[in-house]
């Protein structure tokens with residue numbers, strides 16, 4: 001069968017990225033320009049600044065990706081792009097760029113839901129094996145998805161309030177760690193001890209999650225320590241907090257694997273870069289005999305490689321769109 005090359009574009013938040021992926025599994029080349037250093041100055045992503053930087057960077061990123069791949073537009077079968085969810089101004093830059101390229105070079109346009117992208121980060125190098133349970137953990141999402149096939153899936157649990165990445169970033173703020181705080185908490189957690197008593201959130205029979213209570217518990221703990229003139233030990237707080245997150249995520253996910261009788265478990269999203277979370281899932285999966293997959297660290301946070309990989313499966317199954325498609329900041333996956 002002829003090889004299929006997808007050019008992917010991702011601009012849903014603060015990364016401007018373009019990638020070319022072959023047959024949904026082989027990364028040919030990826031370019032990512034991150035704006036994190038700019039947004040750190042403001043303690044979080046500023047939407048207006050994000051879209052302006054996408055406008056500044058998008059042409060460079062696409063041109064560089066193609067040039068360094070030693071391919072030309074003639075080799076590209078389709079253009080995949082994130083249409084939502086995300087920051088509307090940011091999404092529009094990538095979508096309009098993708099439409100322009102598709103129009104000029106007469107290529108099919110493949111709109112990709114950002115969450116589908118995160119899931120298919122697991123396809124790079126491996127392909128996808130169904131049925132599977134996907135735990136999607138990112139700055140905006142905490143979802144358990146049962147996937148029978150590429151296009152047959154259902155949501156079995158999600159967060160009732162904050163997403164897990166959002167919780168990491170807010171807890172980091174209490175500890176004076178700059179945005180995005182997730183990676184630093186992960187590092188600190190491995191240097192500290194589990195000494196602070198924090199509640200396991202929504203410890204019930206559902207497959208839903210909740211992180212706002214945990215965030216408040218950390219904030220209260222920090223205030224109480226301050227009032228008593230006691231020092232907050234960052235490593236210990238990071239370790240105690242991360243252990244609670246791990247317990248919450250693993251207990252519900254493993255129970256769902258057993259209840260739905262599934263063998264394949266994948267993690268997806270920015271928080272799946274977390275070493276503590278990856279290690280615990282790997283350990284439990286090996287004990288339970290599950291096939292466990294996480295994306296390579298570089299494909300966990302936002303990137304266009306995952307969009308091109310997801311775009312491949314959409315394209316070969318005929319999920320192409322007209323150039324009329326609009327960006328959807330609140331696009332639902334299920």
Ligand code: KG4
Pocket residue numbers: 013137138139140141164165166168169180181182183184186269270271272273274275300301302
């Ligand atoms: O998937 P992503 O790049 O953007 C969204 O789609 O939301 O995820 C970003 C989130 C941020 O909240 C960041 O703090 C978190 O992923 N993150 C981590 C780690 N690396 C990134 N959280 C915990 N541990 C990490 N190692």
Ligand code: ZN
Pocket residue numbers: 114118138139269270301302
């Ligand atoms: Zn993302």
